[in-house]
Amino acid sequence: MTVSSLQIAVIGAGINGLVAANYLQRAGHQVTMLERSDRVGGACVSEFATIDGIRQDYALGASTLGLMQDFVWQETGLSDRLEIWATPHPDLVFFPGQKQPTQLYADASDLAREYAEKWGEHGDVAAYVTDEDRVVRFLQAGYRAGRPPTVDDAVAALGVDLASLWITGSARQLLDHYFTSERTKVHIAMDVSESGPVSVDEPYSAFIIPMMSSGSVFGGSYGFVKGGIWQITRELGRINQQLGVNLELSCAVHEVDPGNCTVRYENSDGDRLLRPDHIVFATDPQSAARLTGDTKLIGHTDGQKILGTSGKLNLMFRKPVQWKKGTDKPEADTAFRYFFATDTLADFERSTFAVIDGEDFTPGYFQVYCEGASMRRMGLDEPFDRLAVFFKNLGLGAQGAELPAVEAEVKEIILRHIANPEDCAWSRLLTPTDLQQTFGFPGGNIEHTMLVAGQCYFDRNYASDPQQRFYQLGEFENMSICGSGTYPCGSVAGTPAYMCVKELLPRLR
């Protein structure tokens, strides 16, 4: 079948806009990308610090790669250009007062033994691992097919019991079904509130757990890109331009007219008008709705829950970080480390919600990504060692620079696990307010919207008739949306973009 080439405008050059443009251009269409910033990447970009007069790059937004599908990694052309690596070392989990960390072994029987030994877990760990794997494979098949989910599909593929446990149910029901130890439950509940204050009692909150393991680029694990994760968006921008995508930077789209499919934007030459055949919004849903001026869409997106409560602390060290506790394995310096401040689900929930009532910071958990050590494993020696700490819970109020006491507290929590804290030369705290201001994330939420019921699974769309076309924007047949607020979720993955384009392409013929 011949494909007639259509003009397509993609608004936003974050990972989703870039993946959408890549698939559309390779399918024979002419894509123009319009990006407000002066560089591609959105929330997947670098920044640099100057320490002792030496420049060191670091990841300003995202740090780790994991949720990307392997086929996106291959088909976009990224796999030919970049090197990635995931530590073979099990993740390490630390609860308050715990003498030695719990190692999260990939093998189910090793994991069950470790859980039992460290946390007194007597549940069915093997069943949990097997069932999660089935659910993940079901989700991945849907991603590949570009088939947005329905509960009926889940029931058909998994059966009523698994679908209600893993998709429609609450995380608490899921955790209580398989586990006995509060620490096991708290550790797994970490995924539920990763982007915002979502309760483990929320319907559909169980679904967030397999979703966060549904990447395939590292088989469900997380790792790093040589040079930094921003190489992904930077390189995809280059690949796209080589494919013929027309990339316009430093141009803010001000208005989109759905009636005659026009985009009004502004660049250094002034006001410009584009008349594409189709428009793909790769922005957050609120911005997309506002650009159309459609009152129904604006009302819908304004009514959504969008609060984010995650923060990030970047740290640089003059000498390689020496961890006080770990293992004797050579890769121990690259292991992901999770430090929990609470060890019961009740306290975990309290810390998740405390910041809604105005507190600046309530410690929940701290995920430490050993970026510098991982770069060294990939043969890249940088002037400074670096850690990225993604943590909970911060209120939406002040910027990181206005909270030196919080920055010092988070730093102290991490440095107490490090034998050479005196080598820490630099740090920078980002709060949800920084995320809102730097990346334009509404409410500072890294998913663009919260993963609460009504905004999860099949509800993560903005279409007037999602059964007809899930990624359509409102009632407008000539518009699609594929940012992080759409199914499945935010991350440096591009899955919403791939699924959106897969759905769209047959309709463009």
Ligand SMILES: Cc1cc2nc3c(=O)[nH]c(=O)nc-3n(C[C@H](O)[C@H](O)[C@H](O)COP(=O)(O)OP(=O)(O)OC[C@H]3O[C@@H](n4cnc5c(N)ncnc54)[C@H](O)[C@@H]3O)c2cc1C
């Ligand atoms: C601190 C932090 C840590 C994170 N950690 C990780 C991590 O470790 N791993 C991971 O996978 N994910 C992580 N994430 C999430 C991940 O970075 C995002 O989900 C993802 O990058 C979002 O991609 P996107 O393309 O959907 O949207 P965005 O990156 O938000 O891109 C949208 C683009 O649209 C542009 N735009 C918006 N409005 C307009 C307009 N009117 N005109 C023109 N352009 C416009 C914006 O400038 C932006 O470039 C993190 C995010 C943050 C902030």
